[in-house]
Amino acid sequence: MQLNIKGIDTRYVLDNEGGGPWLTFIHQLAGDLSVWDQMAGYFRDGYTVLRYDLRGHGHTAVSPDDFTIDDLADDLAELLGKLGAPSTHVVGLSIGGMVAQKFAINHADKVDTLTVVGAPAFIREDARPTFMQRVASVRENGTNSIVEPTLERWLTAEFRKAHPEVVEQIGETIAHTPAEGFARAALAISRFDARDGLASIGKRTLVVAGEQDNGTPHAESRAIADLVPGAQFELLKAAHLSPVEASQRFCALLDAFLRAAA
Template sequence: MQLTINRIDTRYVLDNEGGGPWLVFIHQLAGDLSVWDQMAGYFRDDFTVLRYDLRGHGETSVSPDSFTIDDLADDLAQLLDKLGAPSAHVVGLSIGGMVAQKLAINHADKVDSLTVVGAPAFIPEDARPAFAQRAASVRENGTASIVEATLERWLTPEFRKAHPEVVEPIADTIARTPAEGFARAAEAVSRFDARDELPSVKQRTLVVAGERDVGTPHAASRLVADTVPGARFELLDAAHLTPVEESQRFSALLGNFLRDSS
């Protein structure tokens, strides 16, 4: 299914077998909505589950202009409006966790609860050039050039060896991501800083981090939990993609949190 959101043709998938409260999943940089397939299967009997592709990812068109994480949060707010969702439980992974934070800050009435997975409260000044370099490299060499290095950050060696059937589709998604879509999103990430605004978040909040995540060290995720009043922090034995690598523990954590939030 597609809708035009802020002049961007946006792909989304809606699973509403249960017809319950809305639950939105937001994917990672160089990912698409398929990373949440298993979670959608877990939750669609009890929730109206929405997954979608961010600008320049999956089957959503590439933004003609540069944008910010705030703009991505505005995209989601408009998507929820167009689909008739008054509000939703929001779960975001990596850049999706940044979008989720900004949605809770800028569109608080849209968020029933907030789950931030593998995402920091801000990008430090000294880390910003790395995102610019990554964007420039992908513009020159394409996203296929970053597949191996990305998988090494996202999943532990043990998981990659044991589950090639899971790793291969993720690798294909990275390689298929449009270079300009990735680059513009990476530049948006480099400018992200929600530290001053997070204390205003009133929604119940769960923060999940991977103990072996080198891209977003769990101390960076813990800062989100320490800054949002009353937030809960959970650490899983995984790298960056905790919902993939620790899917059973993640779904149990999220399920218990959502039941407590309803």
């Protein structure tokens, strides 16, 4: 389904068999809402599950202008408003975790709980050139050129060997991400910093990191839990995409967290 959010045609999928509280999942850079298929299948009986594609990803149109992570958080607020959601549990992965942090800071009245997965509290100054290099490379060579190195960062060698069909699907999603959609989102990531607002988050918060996540070392994720009052931190045996690689453990962890917040 599609809705126009700030002039951008935005794809979303709503699973509301359970008719329960809203639960929103936000995907990673060069991903789309399909990364949450398994989670949606598990939670849809008890929740109204929302998944959507960020600007320039999946079947959501590319933004004509540069934007910030705050803008992406505002997109979510408008999407929820148009769908009639009073508030939601929000779960974000990678850039989705950055959007989730800003959403919890800037739209606190719309947040029931916050779950941040594989994301830092800010992008270090020395990491910004890496994002700029990826932007330049993708603009010149397309997203197909980053499939293999991205998969190597996102998933451990053991998982890639054992689950080639999952790896293939994720690789295809990366390759089909519009180059400019990737570039504008990567630029937004390079400027991300939520540290000033994290202490203001008053909702129950879960922070999840992968032990073998080299792209976002777990110490950078732990910094979020250190700044948000009372936040819970969990480390899973996975690389960057822990909801995929450690799906059963992640699912059980999120389920228990949401039930405790009910």
